[in-house]
Amino acid sequence: MPAALAAQPTDTYTQALNAYRRGDFAAARARLEEVAAVTPTHAEARHLLAVLLAREQCYTEAETHFLAAMRNAPQRHDFRCNHALSLHERGDSEQAATLFRNVLESQPAFAPALNGLGGALFKLGDLAGAEQAFRRALQSQPSNAQHHNNLGNVLKERGLPEQALPCYRQALSLQPGYSEAGFNLGVTLKELDRHEEARGCFERVLQLKPDYPQAAEQLEQVAAFWREPIKGKRLVLRPYGEQDAPFLHRCFRDADFMAHYHQFLSTGEPLARLKAALRNAALSLSWRSRAADWVIHRPGEIKHSTEHPIGIINLADLDLHHRRAELLIGIPAGQKRHAGAALEATLLVMDFAFNRARLNKLTSLVYEGNGYAQRNTLELGFKQEGFRPQHLRVAGQGYLGVFENGLTVADFRANQRLARLSRRLLGWDVTEENHE
Secondary structure, three states: OOHHHHHOHHHHHHHHHHHHHOOOHHHHHHHHHHHHHHOOOOHHHHHHHHHHHHHOOOHHHHHHHHHHHHHHOOOOHHHHHHHHHHHHHOOOHHHHHHHHHHHHHHOOOOHHHHHHHHHHHHHHOOHHHHHHHHHHHHHHOOOOHHHHHHHHHHHHHOOOHHHHHHHHHHHHHHOOOOHHHHHHHHHHHHHOOOHHHHHHHHHHHHHHOOOOHHHHHHHHHOOHHHHOOEEOOOOEEEEOOHHHHHHHHHHHOOHHHHHHHOOOOOOOOOHHHHHHHHHHHOOOOHHHHOOEEEEEEOHHHHHOOOOOOOEEEEEEEEEOOOOEEEEEEEOOOOOOOOOOHHHHHHHHHHHHHHHHOOOOEEEEEEEOOOHHHHHHHHHOOOEEEEEEEEEEEEOOOEEEEEEEEEEEHHHHHOOHHHHHHHHHHOOOOOOOOOOO
16 A cells, blocks of 8 residues: 555545546546545545445445445534435345435435435335425426426326326426437337327437437337238238228138138127227237237228228237237138238248347248148248147037247248248248348
């Protein structure tokens, strides 16, 4: 240890403080450890060292320095407040709430303690107490953006998203670069199905902070492509709409069609109720419904007032966290069963799933006895991952086995047959990630 340090601990502390302020935390910690070793009663140095250690999640070491700092400066309520915050961050929110309250007994308007108490109570599920604490913090510091953001989080959690919106907006008005508040505003708008506004929020957040994966994920969930038609060379896939109710109603009441498409989908819905369901579904996006559904058309047909759809195709059980979905397709038998339509529609949805929605895996479940569908599934590059005998109970028919098939994005990209088929049927290679 340099001999000069013992005579000048204040100078070393000043060096540490300057390093901390410029973001050089390693240098700050080294200088503070020197001060603490030579002058263990230096309360400010012990406190700042504790803050740095807590930042690095070295909570046991931090606790030692917090206690020393408070022992040598018992009047410093900011030390006690940061100690409580450290306890909250390490998961002991109950003790943290007690310590925040102790600070507030002597300093009832100390905003950091009120904000910390609100955070601890929020974590403990006491939403009413958290709201009260954040509102008191705002009375003391009405221009503090963090308090507005935190109050918004409580109101949103209480099921009051409309009341949360002005809190987030006020936080952003006070601090335009507050990416967390912008993110929270976007999530709340998304959950209110105000998709365009939410999309704008996430885009602004990513401009401020490009490395914000949660914002990128949320932006993807409200992307416009979920409700846009998918156009191929001979087909157009249009998202379900109320005008599709008569066609879907006929499909669902076609026993032969449903035996291959989906045996366990409710088929008894009245047409009026189906129309209402489709009308409501059009207002929501796939992140909420966990599905993406299209009606298959010939391109010219969607321009006419009387449409003649030829089939349906879906991404069901859509899981955007695990990035997977189940692929279903159904084209009713008869004169509208155009040759190649199922293949082209499937290629279009594969392209959508892997290149637009960036899924990692598609699955396909095929009923036992439908050998034609199972062979076609395997020829498209799916791998049979299992067979579940007597897996589903069919009313009046006993039990039915199910083939389980999967296609990962890696296998999709490497599939030369899909590349050739898509170039021929669509005019582009769907297996290429950036083919547009």
